[in-house]
Amino acid sequence: MKIAVCIKQVPTREWQPRLTDDKTWIREQDASFEMNEPDAYALEEALRLREKLSGEVVVCSAGPARVQQVIREALARGADRALHVEDNSLAAADAAMTAEALAAAMGEETFDLVLTGLQSDDQGHAQMGVILAERLGIPHSTIIMEVQVEESRLRVKRELEGGWFQWIAMPLPALLTIQSGINQLRYATLKGIMAAKKKEIKKVPLPGGLKPGQEILSLSSPVRSKQTQMIGGTPADAARELVRRLREEARVL
Amino acid sequence: MILVVAEQRDQALNRASWEAIAAAQQMAGAWPIAVLALGASVGDVAKQLAQADVAEVLTGEHAALGQYTPDAFTMALKGVIDQKKPAIVVMAHTYQARDFAPMLAARLRVSLITDVIGISGDGASATFTRPMFQGKLTATVRATSSGPAIVTVQIGAFRADAARRGGSPSVSPAEISIDTAAIRQQPEAPFQEAKQAVDLSQAERIVSVGRGIKSQDNLPLAQNLAKAMGAEIAASRPICDSGWLPMERQVGSSGQTVAPRLYVALGISGAIQHVVGMKGSRTIVAINKDADAPIFEVADYGIVGDLFEIVPALTAELQKK
Secondary structure (H helix, E strand, O other): OEEEEEOOEEEOOOOOOOEOOOOOOEOHHHOOEEEOHHHHHHHHHHHHHHHHHOOEEEEEEEEOHHHHHHHHHHHHHOOOEEEEEEOHHHOOOOHHHHHHHHHHHHOOOOOOEEEEEOOOOOOOOOOHHHHHHHHHOOOEEEEEEEEEEEOOEEEEEEEOOOOEEEEEEEEOOEEEEEOOOOOOOOOOOHHHHHHHOOOOEEEEEOOOOOOOOEEEEEEEOOOOOOOOEEOOOOHHHHHHHHHHHHHHOOOOO | OEEEEEOEEOOEEOOHHHHHHHHHHHHOOOOOEEEEEEEOOOHHHHHHHOOEOOOEEEEEEOHHHOOOOHHHHHHHHHHHHHHHOOOEEEEEOOHHHHHHHHHHHHHHOOOEEEEEOEEEOOHHHOEEEEEEHHHOEEEEEEEOOOOOEEEEEOOOOOOHHHOOEOOOOEEEEOOOOOOHHHOOOEEOOOEEOOOOOOOHHHOOEEEEEOHHHOOHHHHHHHHHHHHHHOOEEEEOHHHHHOOOOOHHHEEOOOOEOOOOOEEEEEOOOOOHHHHOOOOOOOEEEEEEOOOOOHHHHOOOEEEEOOHHHHHHHHHHHHHOO
16 A cells, blocks of 8 residues: 655644744744644554554655754654655645645556645644545545445544544545644654664755745734733742632632 | 635534634624535524624535534535635634634635734735644744635634624525535544543643643652642643543543633643633643743643652642641
């Protein structure tokens, strides 16, 4: 089975946002980056399917040169090779543009299954996988909690809201967006890191003429919906003051 | 015109559809609003929707829409949009919308702006705000496509009770064409896993833990605080994903929605998937080492600091007579 996994590189959870002067993007030189966590679950699911069914796992990513970091990470965890659509303009690309860029590169091969995370922790459009499926001309399902491969068919467990689920069958090839928590992630071993250095990363140029679906006019800090009372002091002082306010002001204790 | 796509399952209208109507009313300007319900049979839902102050309610009925599939919904909606030519299509950012809206936008080659929390201006000049970077930033965006923009609004961002009612819309069928042979997904009936033993929605107080707790070995810290407060213990998704607490104790869009008198968030950053499940709580306390964590935006009381120092101090304080 030939499986593609689309991964994105995003700022780390600890990153504190700083904006460019025109306030339409983040100052990337101040950010450190990591693999988008939902995509890490998609990668893990791909590796498990390959272990069960044999075949290969191809990592696909669209972004500037810096995304090689997460491509190498994925190869170190066990992916076999990579496709990298490399262009600086992809750093702030929206889901539509990223999907078009990946579709052009991935369309040259035939994958049986394409997996990706359910959304990215940066722009968070939750669109890329589904648009990619449409461009590749294959069926999709989203927010998947279990994957069963039955010859040329898939049977997948899709998460609905509020504790509901549903099984859905569809023919292969297909695209799935994977829900975080579907499996337990593995980490790269030293052996894996060494092996990754020899694995192929095929660079693909960005096709011309791609257009985003939206334009960021400005970025800003979120507006607080509540007036938060911040309580300072030593841990003991803060604890005493919080308990007093919860008893006397809020009357919830 | 603006087309609102309502969501229903087995003739029960999803309440978030009223939030989408409220958003559409806010951005409509001079445009009339039409609300479309899709399903095998949507007469009862259309009756409810006809209470809205809108121009038109459309019923899109077809046997192939009885069980949701993205392929059938995309074909049906593309047909309605091609025919009605709305300037904007609005729906709630539900799991179902997340499943088909990007396919619809890709097929129509139009903009899709998801998870919208605010709208400025109206008509063709509307701009939209949406969270980015896990809620650390808010982006103001505009659609760049020439066709109709599709917009999904975050659950809870627009108030269902703010949707204006009392209109007298016409109710009429929309023309639905679906090539059933082109539907590739075969869905089975939705189901719930084993009945949830813990009903967090009835809890008076909840102490909830997030990634900041760092390891399962640290959970007793939170459990002791919960005991001292007379609270139930709950968690954000990553904690339940790791198996540190059972899934039935998860609060958020994929878990339970709660509204206790007191909600204490320990080491929870406040990703929107969590916040939608708890922001209705009467009093919210957030304890987090990151002063910029989005959880502080919904908190009534906040302490910035090390939860491993503050939580034991809180527990000790509560145990004092």
